[in-house]
Amino acid sequence: MATGIVEEFLALKSETDADLLTMQCGDFYEFFAEDAETVGEELDLKVSQKSSHGSSYPMAGVPIDDLTPYVRALVDRGYRVAVADQYETDDGHAREITRVVTPGTFLETTDAEAQYLATIVRADGSVGGDPTETGDDDPDGPFGLAFVDVTTGRFRVTTAADAAELRSELYRHDPAEIVPGPGVREDDALLEGIREAVETTLSVHTSEAFAPGRARRTVRDQFGDGALEGVGLDSDLPIRAAGAALAYVEETGAGVLASITRLRTDGDADRVALDATTQRNLELTETIRGTSDGSLLETVDHTVTSAGGRLLREWITRPHRDAAELRRRHDAVEALAAAALARDELREVLEGAYDLERLAARATSGSAGPRQLLSVRDTLAILPQLTEAIAETPLADSPIAAVFAGLDREAARDLRTELADALADDPPSTAGQGVIARGYDADLDELIDRHEEALEWLDGLADREKRRHGLSHVTVDRNKTDGYYIQVGKSSADGVPDAYREIKTLKNSKRFVTEELREREREILRIEEAREERETELFDDLRERVATRSGLLQSVGRALAELDGLCSLAEHAAANDWTRPTVADPGVLDVEAGRHPVVERTTDFVPNDLRLDEDRGFLIVTGPNMSGKSTYMRQAALITLLAQIGSFVPARSARIGLVDGIYTRVGALDELAQGRSTFMVEMQELSNILHSATEESLVILDEVGRGTATYDGISIAWAATEYLHNRVRARTLFATHYHELTTLADHLPRVENVHVAVDDGGTEADGDGDVTFLWTVREGPTDRSYGVHVADIAGVPDPVVDRAGEVLDRLREEKAIEARGGEGGTSGGSGAGTTQAVFDLSAGSFADSDVGDGDGTDAEAGDGSNPEAGDGNDARVDDADTAVASDGRGGPTPALDPEIEAVIEELADVDVNETPPLELATRVQEWQRRVDDAE
Numbered sequence: 001m002a003t004g005i006v007e008e009f010l011a012l013k014s015e016t017d018a019d020l021l022t023m024q025c026g027d028f029y030e031f032f033a034e035d036a037e038t039v040g041e042e043l044d045l046k047v048s049q050k051s052s053h054g055s056s057y058p059m060a061g062v063p064i065d066d067l068t069p070y071v072r073a074l075v076d077r078g079y080r081v082a083v084a085d086q087y088e089t090d091d092g093h094a095r096e097i098t099r100v101v102t103p104g105t106f107l108e109t110t111d112a113e114a115q116y117l118a119t120i121v122r123a124d125g126s127v128g129g130d131p132t133e134t135g136d137d138d139p140d141g142p143f144g145l146a147f148v149d150v151t152t153g154r155f156r157v158t159t160a161a162d163a164a165e166l167r168s169e170l171y172r173h174d175p176a177e178i179v180p181g182p183g184v185r186e187d188d189a190l191l192e193g194i195r196e197a198v199e200t201t202l203s204v205h206t207s208e209a210f211a212p213g214r215a216r217r218t219v220r221d222q223f224g225d226g227a228l229e230g231v232g233l234d235s236d237l238p239i240r241a242a243g244a245a246l247a248y249v250e251e252t253g254a255g256v257l258a259s260i261t262r263l264r265t266d267g268d269a270d271r272v273a274l275d276a277t278t279q280r281n282l283e284l285t286e287t288i289r290g291t292s293d294g295s296l297l298e299t300v301d302h303t304v305t306s307a308g309g310r311l312l313r314e315w316i317t318r319p320h321r322d323a324a325e326l327r328r329r330h331d332a333v334e335a336l337a338a339a340a341l342a343r344d345e346l347r348e349v350l351e352g353a354y355d356l357e358r359l360a361a362r363a364t365s366g367s368a369g370p371r372q373l374l375s376v377r378d379t380l381a382i383l384p385q386l387t388e389a390i391a392e393t394p395l396a397d398s399p400i401a402a403v404f405a406g407l408d409r410e411a412a413r414d415l416r417t418e419l420a421d422a423l424a425d426d427p428p429s430t431a432g433q434g435v436i437a438r439g440y441d442a443d444l445d446e447l448i449d450r451h452e453e454a455l456e457w458l459d460g461l462a463d464r465e466k467r468r469h470g471l472s473h474v475t476v477d478r479n480k481t482d483g484y485y486i487q488v489g490k491s492s493a494d495g496v497p498d499a500y501r502e503i504k505t506l507k508n509s510k511r512f513v514t515e516e517l518r519e520r521e522r523e524i525l526r527i528e529e530a531r532e533e534r535e536t537e538l539f540d541d542l543r544e545r546v547a548t549r550s551g552l553l554q555s556v557g558r559a560l561a562e563l564d565g566l567c568s569l570a571e572h573a574a575a576n577d578w579t580r581p582t583v584a585d586p587g588v589l590d591v592e593a594g595r596h597p598v599v600e601r602t603t604d605f606v607p608n609d610l611r612l613d614e615d616r617g618f619l620i621v622t623g624p625n626m627s628g629k630s631t632y633m634r635q636a637a638l639i640t641l642l643a644q645i646g647s648f649v650p651a652r653s654a655r656i657g658l659v660d661g662i663y664t665r666v667g668a669l670d671e672l673a674q675g676r677s678t679f680m681v682e683m684q685e686l687s688n689i690l691h692s693a694t695e696e697s698l699v700i701l702d703e704v705g706r707g708t709a710t711y712d713g714i715s716i717a718w719a720a721t722e723y724l725h726n727r728v729r730a731r732t733l734f735a736t737h738y739h740e741l742t743t744l745a746d747h748l749p750r751v752e753n754v755h756v757a758v759d760d761g762g763t764e765a766d767g768d769g770d771v772t773f774l775w776t777v778r779e780g781p782t783d784r785s786y787g788v789h790v791a792d793i794a795g796v797p798d799p800v801v802d803r804a805g806e807v808l809d810r811l812r813e814e815k816a817i818e819a820r821g822g823e824g825g826t827s828g829g830s831g832a833g834t835t836q837a838v839f840d841l842s843a844g845s846f847a848d849s850d851v852g853d854g855d856g857t858d859a860e861a862g863d864g865s866n867p868e869a870g871d872g873n874d875a876r877v878d879d880a881d882t883a884v885a886s887d888g889r890g891g892p893t894p895a896l897d898p899e900i901e902a903v904i905e906e907l908a909d910v911d912v913n914e915t916p917p918l919e920l921a922t923r924v925q926e927w928q929r930r931v932d933d934a935e
């Protein structure tokens with residue numbers, strides 16, 4: 001070879017965009033130059049120096065058979081590793097890159113979780129931009145997405161309407177690698193958002209792969225002509241993403257395309273919308289702190305196989321809305337929960353199952369060894385065992401039996417029999433001698449017979465020689481340098497016959513060979529070679545036949561996973577006294593003695609009822625800090641979600657109208673770390689909910705408006721409540737410390753108050769008594785907030801606590817807020833409530849004002865600039881004892897200080913629409929100062 005080995009390495013490296021290259025050099029895979037230094041550091045490999053053409057290069061290597069774990073470690077750290085293999089040529093050998101192992105295409109993963117590669121493509125012509133600037137995600141979309149798990153052959157395509165939906169899909173799949181298409185990879189703000197949603201490797205792939213024509217062809221080639229129409233893919237976006245994903249997988253050389261047989265496009269029509277924020281807030285798969293411990297998944301996961309665990313995760317992150325499917329799962333869980341013995345038996349049998357979906361992919365890529373095929377055999381053998389375990393139990397008439405109904409059992413049995421016939425019982429880990437069982441192939445049997453015969457001859461040789469030539473201490477053995485030899489002890493070494501040719505003298509013995517032994521040796525080597533070749537050939541054929549059945553293996557694998565998932569739900573339900581939910585009319589959520597599925601595991605939990613229906617769709621939840629408001633609301637969301645994955649729920653009874661989405665807005669604990677203003681995040685989340693939720697959604701709001709000044713906060717919370725109640729009409733639970741909001745129940749017909757009760761000894765109204773948390777939710781608002789009390793028990797000095805109490809009383813007296821949109825409520829006629837809250841700048845308090853637009857549904861926050869009250873519909877809730885409380889039409893009361901009167905006049909003259917905000921703010925400050933001085 002003209003060039004040195006390092007030059008060859010560097011030339012190959014320049015051909016690939018992989019981060020690292022490893023090149024086979026005989027029995028080693030070597031890294032050179034910078035790559036050697038990187039792996040040396042990352043994997044603690046010894047780095048030596050290699051001289052080549054006068055230069056010295058760092059070099060690090062691993063033995064051929066050890067490559068996989070090293071590559072796995074590198075891929076886990078996010079590297080893409082190109083592998084160049086060596087192959088024989090007529091004049092020596094050559095090397096070429098055979099595959100690029102990337103985080104999303106690594107087949108030999110040991111992680112039980114799904115390993116997705118995602119591609120994202122954006123509609124041509126859509127504009128990029130920072131969503132935080134506009135507060136609106138839409139301009140970025142829509143997007144096409146494809147998710148492929150090469151380890152199982154799963155392939156799913158979907159679309160996302162905007163960047164928020166995109167992030168939700170990514171969060172749900174948690175891809176190990178993302179290949180952003182053109183238009184996505186140049187958009188820094190979008191990429192930033194993606195990185196926030198998931199920790200992943202971003203890889204670049206050619207734009208052509210995303211081109212519509214090319215992508216469509218790739219998808220057709222993979223799934224057949226009718227595939228696109230068959231799954232109703234009429235939009236270019238998902239097809240472009242799908243085509244690019246297939247092209248990328250092919251280019252990495254993982255060799256698994258054949259195991260990707262099914263194109264899933266399950267859209268969101270039958271799924272519950274769960275945005276990334278909600279998945280995180282409800283701690284579905286990991287806690288807010290990022291641990292899986294304490295998540296819903298971890299709590300209910302009793303699966304015994306990794307495929308079962310993956311499926312359960314998928315269920316939890318993609319709940320269903322299809323009542324028939326849910327009923328089927330509920331039936332199955334009910335049957336399994338009631339049949340403890342049969343369930344135990346099923347789970348025990350399932351424990352012996354290997355990951356068939358992954359084994360199918362390994363067979364397809366040609367990387368499955370003999371032991372993997374044995375695992376296929378053993379897992380297929382489980383099918384009849386499961387059927388037996390189900391037969392003659394109550395499960396036989398349940399949907400459990402149907403889980404296996406659609407499988408081609410005959411094909412499964414044939415494959416299992418073939419594997420059982422072909423494979424030796426305890427084969428070595430790689431293909432070759434000893435892999436194939438006797439009786440499977442006549443040619444091989446003959447070779448084995450001859451091999452055994454020759455070995456037998458060798459076995460008896462020492463004894464025969466002893467006898468024939470009167471020798472003692474004779475052994476026959478074999479090693480690499482000497483081949484087969486006869487070893488004779490020193491004492492007899494001189495008496496060996498002439499035919500013995502000495503080849504080595506040792507301290508106490510001599511080694512000889514004979515012509516006959518050499519002849520036998522040649523024969524044995526010939527047989528061994530032929531045997532090795534035949535067994536490898538037979539094994540490769542066998543593996544190929546298994547690969548052609550990858551569809552069957554995937555279906556059986558999924559059925560086993562489903563049974564495991566259902567058993568897990570049943571196990572948890574039975575162990576924790578969960579109950580079967582009833583699917584009720586939309587709009588209903590009626591839970592008797594409900595508990596929080598995770599908190600109940602670690603706490604002596606106090607169950608609570610919850611009722612939402614047509615006439616009572618919005619609950620304002622009040623109660624002291626730490627009393628359990630958040631827990632109560634999350635419990636409502638989780639019970640709904642559990643019911644919609646087919647699970648039982650933690651309650652005495654539950655009637656659940658299926659929801660189309662669950663939306664949450666709770667305290668943003670971790671956002672500050674990401675450098676965004678907490679309040680901005682809060683408002684973006686609120687905005688998303690107000691845009692996305694529908695009448696069939698469940699909305700959980702925890703402390704909306706807390707991140708800003710109190711009055712702003714109350715105003716926003718107030719207006720959001722009106723909007724959700726009047727316009728969105730979603731079932732809503734809203735926890736708040738703003739007691740002002742509780743008055744809304746008097747005016748908005750479907751709003752009700754509940755509070756989490758505490759026992760304060762019933763004594764001091766100012767909150768000085770000892771508080772015992774009761775964790776009990778009762779109808780009506782709480783009579784006061786306990787923030788000052790909490791400050792007291794937290795050790796805030798007495799003078800501060802006392803003063804805080806006084807200030808609180810004062811503030812309470814000064815507030816007056818009006819409700820609007822009270823459709824038939826006390827505010828005056830159906831849909832005609834039009835009173836809005838007006839924040840009076842000079843007094844720092846709310847006063848009422850009617851805008852008189854009269855449609856009762858317009859819930860925009862009052863603009864605060866209209867002190868002129870109109871007639872009627874005045875739903876004033878709290879008589880404001882302030883100097884400027886409006887009485888309907890009049891101006892300021894005569895008792896006012898002249899200076900204050902002057903301020904009010906100036907205020908009335910201001911044209912808010914024409915005055916720049918900064919100037920307005922300055923003037924407000926000035927007015928406040930003057931009012932303060934006057935008081």
Ligand SMILES: Nc1ncnc2c1ncn2[C@@H]1O[C@H](COP(=O)(O)OP(=O)(O)OP(=O)(O)O)[C@@H](O)[C@H]1O
Pocket residue numbers: 599603604605606607608623624625626627628629630631632775776
């Ligand atoms: N029903 C219950 N039974 C027993 N313990 C409960 C119950 N509900 C809540 N808790 C316990 O009370 C603690 C506080 O609950 P939670 O965070 O829901 O209160 P909160 O009212 O939302 O508080 P804050 O207003 O300060 O946010 C939880 O950590 C939980 O352990």
